[in-house]
Amino acid sequence: MRTFVALTPLAGTLALPFLVPVLMLKVGIGTAVGMAVLVSTLWFVLMLRTAEMPGHH
Numbered sequence: 586m587r588t589f590v591a592l593t594p595l596a597g598t599l600a601l602p603f604l605v606p607v608l609m610l611k612v613g614i615g616t617a618v619g620m621a622v623l624v625s626t627l628w629f630v631l632m633l634r635t636a637e638m639p640g641h642h
Contacts, residue, residue, distance in 0.1 A: 586635075589635065590635045590636075590637060593628075593631055593632050593635055594632060596628075597624075597625075597628035597631075597632070600624065600628075601621065601624055601625060601628070604620065604621070604624060605617050605618075605620070605621045608620050
């Protein structure tokens with residue numbers, strides 16, 4: 586799980602800039618923007634869910 590937590594920011598940072606231009610070329614700008622919003626939102630939620638926050642005592 587620690588590896589997954591460590592790789593989550595890196596995966597989103599690399600995937601998003603690659604995904605958007607490819608989608609723009611293949612399917613169009615509207616779909617690329619929609620996917621950018623969707624992927625960014627999912628990435629953000631995933632990072633929040635896997636964040637290692639200090640416990641409350």
